Amino acid sequence: MRLSTRIAAVGAAAVLALAGCARDDNPGNGTSGGSVDLDCDAGGDGPKVGLAYDVGGRGDQSFNDSAATGMQRAVEELGATCTEGEAQDGEAESAREDRLRQMADGDYNPIIGIGFAYSEAVDAVAPDYPEVNFAVVDGYDPTPDEPNENVAYLGFAEHEGSFLVGVAAAEKTEADHVGFVGGVNNGLIQKFQAGYEAGVKAVNPDIEVDVTYIEQSNLSGFADPAGGKAAAAGMYDGGADIVYHAAGGSGSGVFDAAVEAGEGKWAIGVDSDQYLTATEEQKKHILTSMLKRVDVATFDMIQSVADGKPLTSYQTYNLEDDGVGYSTSGGFIDDITDVINGYAEQIKSGAVKVPETP
16 A cells, blocks of 8 residues: 655654553553553563654543553563653654664664654664664655665555445434544545545435545644534534544544544444554444454564564555454444445455445
8 A cells, every 4th residue: 555645744843752551641541441551671582672652642432542552562462672762742843763772772673653644764764774674654755766774564455345345334324424533634534534435325315424634744643632523513513423543543532522422422443453552432422343353463563573574665454354344342233233244245256346446
């Protein structure tokens, strides 16, 4: 998967945030609605892994937490240890580069940037550390004519998984009116939108689909629960009864909006099974989640280094290899899983081609 959008440096320089895995700034660690448990200092003799999280960090109940889950598996199965760094909202590109360099200087290998915004930084840093293996989740090569042989770009068929939750929304809507909230309006998040809309329309082309983005380019759109809540609330007030978000940490606001909208209003989570980390009130309104197995990609990268055969170049995780899917927690879609799975089989066979752009 190639993304053509280049990520520009934004904002002023921020203080480098690089710490071990015990995080005193995350009191919710290990609790429902909090961060994923991650024991980086378990004392194993496996790979030393650097995890560079995107804005929101561990505890976002979504993208970053899924990576942490994959890291914890590596701790348990491969004896891995790790360190964490977290991007700050509005930080300069140099801050991302410094974070990666500090990890490389600390002999961490592999170093994994969680999120496409690390693509430029990895491209700048990787040539200086040819013995270190880098990976970027959702990444792209900014200089394809001069590829770095020690970099892997871990991508996903988000449009395929989003198609399936679109089918779920179309099957469950009572209003024939649903919505989509994206965190940032870029090529990656448009894949979620495109797949979702296609899934809805495959079931019933007359269903109305509202679309809004929290931010047009600012990455803070992935860490703005208030913005997510406002966007979803507007859709519920406008008649939609189901809203799917692809907005990272902002998705918690979408769930809150569904709760306040009341009975019969649903939200659809993203990346991980968000029912499992939601509050008790939110759980009553989370219809399903689109599963994007960042945990699998993270573990695969670490294992490849442990095996001496590090992944490089573009790797895509799709529906065929369980890289994407949907959740059934809560039992709210148990009566339509046969329908959803039927579409899944058509996608796998090639009978249904899911668009990547709206």
